[in-house]
Amino acid sequence: MNMVTEIITRENSYHEAFRTLQESQPDSPGSWLKRLRESAMESFQELGFPSVKDEEWKYTNVAPIARIDFKPATLTGAAASGSDDGNLAAFGCVEAKDSQLVFVNGMLCSDLSSLTGLPAGVVAIDLSQAISDERYGEIAWKHLAQQADYVANGFTALNTAFISNGVFVYIPKDVIVESPIHLLFISDGAHMASFPRVLLVAEEHSRATVIESYGGTQDAAPYFTNAVVEIVLKDGAQLEHYKVQRESTAAFHIATTAADLGPNSRYDATTITFGAELSRHDINVTLDHEGAECWVDGLYLVTTGQHADTHSLIDHRKPHCTSHQLYKGILDGKSRAVFNGKVYVRHDAQKTDAMQTNKNLLLSNEARVDTKPQLEILADDVKCAHGAAVGQIDEDELFYLETRGIHHDLARNLLTYGFAEEVIGKIKIDSIREQLDEAVLNRLNARLEA
Amino acid sequence: MLEIKDLHAGIDGNEILKGINLTVKKGEIHAIMGPNGSGKSTLAKVLAGHPAYEVTKGEVLYEGKNLLEMPPDERAREGVFMAFQYPIEVPGVSNAQFLRLAYNEKRKHLSEEELDPLEFKDLLKERARVVEMDASFMTRSVNEGFSGGEKKRNEILQMAVLEPKLAVLDETDSGLDIDALRIVAGGVNQLHNSENAIILVTHYQRLLNYIVPDYVHVLANGLIVKEGGKELALELEQKGYDWLKTAEPETTGVGAQAS
Numbered sequence: 227m228n229m230v231t232e233i234i235t236r237e238n239s240y241h242e243a244f245r246t247l248q249e250s251q252p253d254s255p256g257s258w259l260k261r262l263r264e265s266a267m268e269s270f271q272e273l274g275f276p277s278v279k280d281e282e283w284k285y286t287n288v289a290p291i292a293r294i295d296f297k298p299a300t301l302t303g304a305a306a307s308g309s310d311d312g313n314l315a316a317f318g319c320v321e322a323k324d325s326q327l328v329f330v331n332g333m334l335c336s337d338l339s340s341l342t343g344l345p346a347g348v349v350a351i352d353l354s355q356a357i358s359d360e361r362y363g364e365i366a367w368k369h370l371a372q373q374a375d376y377v378a379n380g381f382t383a384l385n386t387a388f389i390s391n392g393v394f395v396y397i398p399k400d401v402i403v404e405s406p407i408h409l410l411f412i413s414d415g416a417h418m419a420s421f422p423r424v425l426l427v428a429e430e431h432s433r434a435t436v437i438e439s440y441g442g443t444q445d446a447a448p449y450f451t452n453a454v455v456e457i458v459l460k461d462g463a464q465l466e467h468y469k470v471q472r473e474s475t476a477a478f479h480i481a482t483t484a485a486d487l488g489p490n491s492r493y494d495a496t497t498i499t500f501g502a503e504l505s506r507h508d509i510n511v512t513l514d515h516e517g518a519e520c521w522v523d524g525l526y527l528v529t530t531g532q533h534a535d536t537h538s539l540i541d542h543r544k545p546h547c548t549s550h551q552l553y554k555g556i557l558d559g560k561s562r563a564v565f566n567g568k569v570y571v572r573h574d575a576q577k578t579d580a581m582q583t584n585k586n587l588l589l590s591n592e593a594r595v596d597t598k599p600q601l602e603i604l605a606d607d608v609k610c611a612h613g614a615a616v617g618q619i620d621e622d623e624l625f626y627l628e629t630r631g632i633h634h635d636l637a638r639n640l641l642t643y644g645f646a647e648e649v650i651g652k653i654k655i656d657s658i659r660e661q662l663d664e665a666v667l668n669r670l671n672a673r674l675e676a
Numbered sequence: 677m678l679e680i681k682d683l684h685a686g687i688d689g690n691e692i693l694k695g696i697n698l699t700v701k702k703g704e705i706h707a708i709m710g711p712n713g714s715g716k717s718t719l720a721k722v723l724a725g726h727p728a729y730e731v732t733k734g735e736v737l738y739e740g741k742n743l744l745e746m747p748p749d750e751r752a753r754e755g756v757f758m759a760f761q762y763p764i765e766v767p768g769v770s771n772a773q774f775l776r777l778a779y780n781e782k783r784k785h786l787s788e789e790e791l792d793p794l795e796f797k798d799l800l801k802e803r804a805r806v807v808e809m810d811a812s813f814m815t816r817s818v819n820e821g822f823s824g825g826e827k828k829r830n831e832i833l834q835m836a837v838l839e840p841k842l843a844v845l846d847e848t849d850s851g852l853d854i855d856a857l858r859i860v861a862g863g864v865n866q867l868h869n870s871e872n873a874i875i876l877v878t879h880y881q882r883l884l885n886y887i888v889p890d891y892v893h894v895l896a897n898g899l900i901v902k903e904g905g906k907e908l909a910l911e912l913e914q915k916g917y918d919w920l921k922t923a924e925p926e927t928t929g930v931g932a933q934a935s
Contacts, residue, residue, distance in 0.1 A: 621727070626764035629724050630778040630834060631752035631785070640777065644768030644817070651768065 240419075241267070243298040244387055251354075251390075258367060259357055259389065266376045266386035273380035285564045285596050286506055286535040291478045296419035296450045298388055299332035314338060314412070317441040317472065320657045322408035325350075327393055329411045332420030334391055343405045348434075350407055353392035353423060366394055370425050373456040373484035373512070381480045381506075385421045385454040392423030395436065397463070403434040406466075406655055410439045413477065416447030424455040428463035430488075435466040437658060440481075442474030442501065449474075451502075453481040459491035461515075466494045468653060472665070473501035475531065483509040487518035487547075496653060497524035499534050500665055506535040513540070513547040513575075522551045525649035527669060530559030530592075538567045540582075542575040542605075549579070554649050555586040556642060557593035558669070564596045571603040571610060578605060582612035587619070587645050589638075639670040677702045677739060677873050678842055684733035685722045691732065692718045694898035700842070703870040707884055707909060708877045710895035711917040716877045717761060719895070720846040723875075724758035725751050738842065752778075753785040757840030759831035761847040766818035771830065774818045775800060775837050782838060803836040807863040825856035832863040839867075844875045849883035861886030881913035896920050 244267050248260060275292045276283040314328065324343030327350055328335045334352055341350055349362065353370075356362040376383040393409055411422045428434060440451060451473060459465055473479045479502040485493050499505055511520050526534040540549045555563045565584045586595045597614040619641050627637035646666050653659040678700040685693040692715045700706055710716050722729050723736065725748035736743040743751060766774065772793075779799075780790040791799065800814060807829040819827050828848055835843055845864065849857055864887050868874055876887060884892075884906065892909045894902040894917075901920050902908065 623764050623766055625726060625748060626760065626766070627774075627778075628748040629752050629758055629760075630774070630838065631749055631781045632778055633749050633781065634747070636777070636781070637749070640769055640774070641766065644766055647768030 239295060240298065240384065240387075241271070247298075247388065247390060259354065259370075262371055263387050263389060266371070266383045269376050270380055270383035270387055273378075273383055275380050282537065282566075285562075286504070286533065288478075288480070288504070288506075290448075290504065291450060291480070294417065294448055294450070296417055296448075299415070299418050299420040314410070317410055317412065317439050318657075319406065319408045319437055319439075319655060321655050322406045322437065325403075325405040326408035326410060329391070329409070329420075329422060331413055331415050331418050332391060332411070332422060334393075344407070345401055345403060347398040347401055348403055349394065349396040350409075351394055353394045353425060354390060356394035356396075362394060362396060365396065365427055366425060369427055369456065369458050371456075373458070373486050373510070374454045374482050379482065379508070381452055382454055382482050385423060385452045385482075388421040389423050390421075392425065395424065395426040397426075397428040397432040397434045399429040399432060401429075401432045403432075406435040406437050408437045408439065410441070411451065411453070412441050412443060413449050413451060413473070414443040415449060416444065417449065419450040419452065422451065422453040422455075424453075425458075426456070426465070427458045428460060428465055428491075430460045431462040432460075433464040435468075435655070437468045437470065437655065439470045439472070440479060440501070441472045442477050445474035445476040448476045448478065448503070450478045451480070453479075455481070455483045457483070457485040457493070458488075459485065459493055459518075460488040462490045463488060464492040464494075466654065467496070468655070468658060469495070469497040469507070470658065470662070471497070471499045471501055471505060471507070473505070475501065475503055477502040477505075479505040481505075481507050483507070485509075485511045485520070487511065487513050487515065487520060489515035490517035491515070491519075493518075493520040495520070495522050496649065497536070498650070498662060499524065499526040499528075499536070500662075500669075502534070503531060504533045506537070508537045508539075510539040511541065511549070512543065513549065514543045516544050516546045518544075519548040520550070522549065523649055523652065524553045525555070525646055526553075526563055527556045527646065527666065528558070528561040528563055529669065530561055533562045533564075535564040536566070537564075540567075540569045540580065542569070542571045542578045542580060544574060545576045545578070547575065547578055549581070551582040552649065553584045554645060555584070555595055556589065556646060557586065557595055558589040560590070560592040562594050565614070566598045566600070567612075568600045568602070569610065569612065571601075571605050571608050573604045575605045576607045578608040578610065580608070580610045580612075584614040585645075586614075586616040587642060588616060589619070589642065639667075642670055643667060678743075679737040680734070681736070682734040683719075683722070683731065683736060685718060685729055685731045687718070687729050692898050693722065695734070696895075696898075696900060698893065698900065700873045700875060702841070702873050704891065705868065705874045705876065705887060705889045707889035707892045708875060708895055709879070709881075709892060709909065709912060712879065714895040715898045716879075716895050717846055720758055720844045720875075720877050723756065723844050724748055749781075752838070752840075753782050755841035757835055757838055757843045759828070759835060759843065759845040759848050761850060763819050763827040763831055765820045765822075767820050769818050770815050771818050772797070772800060772814040775814075775834065778834070779837050800837065804833060806836040806866050807832045808859050809833055824851040825853065825860075828852055828856065828860050829863070832860055832867075836863065836867055839872075841872050842875070843867075843872065844877065846877045847879065848876070849878055849880065857883065858886065881909045884909045894920060
């Protein structure tokens, strides 16, 4: 069997699963979802999985995903039986114990979830439930699949075709949610494909924090996570968004985050990428209203056998918007990373303030990173800066630590930890920050508290 | 404690030290003075084990052991400390984390029990008094965003925590205003005792008003050209370094006969 026919066969197996999903749901007030899925499936059949000939996928070959016969989780019906609280502990967040939704293999697991900590009016429910609810149906209809384009991206098309059991988060006007809302997606099955889907709508002057975590409990057999998160911030809304990807090393993780920022809204995104054999994250932020501000920061830490790709697009469309971006990468062993960051400043976007930085630390001669910050400016009265750096441990810093009696290897680890800390340190949720600190140190085989 | 014999060293193939002889006994304070480019800082860096400097001849014995064979971290654990002229910033690592790690590395080396974060916090609080540093410095990244004076105080704080037997202070007075100089010098004086030794590397006499040396050695062009007591520093202050350029190097160091 040559490659082309093989890939087509796999796509057909998704198609089969898709038919079953469509037939399982009767026509109802949410019928538009069925039509959306239909249209997305057509799009996926047309697009297929991207190939390295596509400029956007030049350095990330997804042929391994196309080759494996993943079973879409909607069909397996294996909801949550395999995972228990013990598995959750590793990925849990105590600050969100009463404001979390847990998904196992893409299926919402009510007995592991609790929302009692959320203020009245704040909603975090099953997306299909929201669609058929008269209070939220129209909001969902208005925003779902509007930010994440399924016509251009095969993975987004596939995710959209399989929307069944996603999350709808709704923060009403003026409401401040103190507890972080934790959306935890756990995979415990072999050869399974799951399609997490989140739509978050934050009304005017509301404020919330969302943690989006991914974890895997087995690393013996491959599995595939294909996630899409859409975020809509209305006038003056503020959202802190943490994406923490700690899939097992057997995972393929493909995710898109798309955020649409209203006037004077604030979007603070921090993306941590530690897991998966192959991961790709597209984060697209649209600043289409005056006065919006975003932070799009991230850290990827990979070692032998891992490939992590980040593509970001920050689109300044209107005047007086500000964007800050800091992405850091640590590459050890024979690992590979890609950073492609586009910042567009359109004609109308005068007084834009855009800052983009990508810094990479290579701990081994076999690691490789391809970094491409791109700035396209069409407006003339703007303040923009960008830069990328790839380097090794600084010899002067190393010597300084050594002269204080710190062993060479430990000194290297301490400096690497410090490099990561610039991103991890900004995480305001203690338990998550501590877990990540520890994860970094474990990777480095080091131990430092204080 | 320290015996430097006919030390030749340089960087990138350029010889900077051209035969240094110096003996330091415990309880002593030695000042190494000299004009810019005389090799003062090179001597400090060679003693600390900077990898860019190459020793081409001679030997350095520290407590009877060959210092030059030890990597820099081992020298430190054995009790050699260098305060940097330009302390390095270490982003993302807090001062407290860094100091505890360094402190515990030394304790381990001496087969002593390590201190946990709480125990160490108490110790750090006490030692910080030596250089009048408040608690806010402990949670900040090492030297990051510190003023010149704060960086130098932080060096002496490290010295206070690590309690070296031999401390080499490389231009610790440079860039300090008079108040910071007083604090730094006061800290060094508090830390000095009959069991340790201090080598002050300095261009100016002014530091020696606060930390009084037992011996002054003047370096010029990679050699010790004049040695004496603390009065020599005052003489240099008056006459500058120019008159020394014609001076013949002295072959025997002060106290060279001591063991």
